[in-house]
């Protein structure tokens with residue numbers, strides 16, 4: 448017995464490995480260069496820096512490690528506070544805790560779901576006091592040291608507005624670009640203008656190395672420090688003299704080989720993601736109470752995770768829609784529990800986050816693998832329309 452073909456599973460987002468991945472990985476195995484140094488690591492770092500328009504790129508074991516190192520390089524200290532959007536995958540908030548510091552959760556704006564500069568300004572003006580160049584959260588008595596601008600769901604955060612606020616209040620800004628490789632802001636790649644930006648190559652990201660990450664910076668000293676800290680802070684590689692307690696956050700040559708092959712395909716991946724988003728947007732344009740997240744006029748989203756948003760007056764819930772699609776083997780996913788509600792971060796301060804709550808209540812991400820066929824795309828469109836009819 449065979450399953451009805453129309454019920455073959457359609458995954459949310461799976462890796463597309465149809466390029467030179469196998470060839471380059473095979474080269475590692477044939478030459479024996481499989482571990483934490485090798486030509487592909489160096490090449491991946493160089494080509495990645497070029498691709499995002501940054502001077503330096505440092506390969507790492509994953510995106511969370513890149514955020515951890517970025518926060519340390521930004522000078523975040525124990526018991527300080529770092530502004531993090533409430534709506535995001537949990538990694539940036541966890542990385543703040545790895546430094547012994549605390550996230551302060553603020554809301555996103557309702558249109559593109561990015562950290563809201565107005566909420567940041569309100570927090571800094573109303574909830575903080577300034578003592579000289581130091582900003583202190585009045586409710587927690589903690590110094591606010593930095594802000595993590597997360598480029599959420601493939602769309603750039605407004606780092607122009609957020610950067611102005613950081614400059615005015617003496618905060619460091621770190622860009623979490625893990626979801627948005629290939630996106631542009633005002634024509635420039637995300638990460639290009641950041642002092643410190645983190646990327647991820649987890650299995651469901653724009654490009655994947657199985658697991659992996661990258662820190663980019665324009666500052667040669669920060670780049671050298673990042674390499675040092677992620678390679679066990681080795682001062683003398685012959686005598687094994689270590690000048691500090693470092694980390695083993697290295698990416699292997701095997702993974703970097705995949706990364707080089709994936710990076711070759713990035714423009715095609717972004718183009719396909721955007722075409723999938725456009726197809727959904729067009730197909731649902733006539734439906735009331737539904738929109739597909741788009742992009743600001745200054746942005747070109749990489750459309751990492753194509754996401755449908757029901758409006759809060761819809762009688763249909765995202766849970767019903769997800770169940771209807773699951774019944775025909777179409778995988779979907781809601782957004783993350785907003786972090787101001789996360790048991791993992793119960794000790795953190797947060798501002799009011801109604802937009803994060805609404806997004807979690809009403810958003811559902813749709814299948815958007817870059818190798819999604821037009822047939823499968825049409826099946827998803829058909830079943831979403833049937834569910835919402």
Ligand SMILES: *Cc1c(COP(=O)(O)O)cnc(C)c1O
Nearest residue numbers: 509510511536538539625647649
């Ligand atoms: C995926 C992701 C990360 C971390 O990436 P890993 O490589 O899985 O550690 C960090 N921040 C955000 C917003 C992410 O979506």
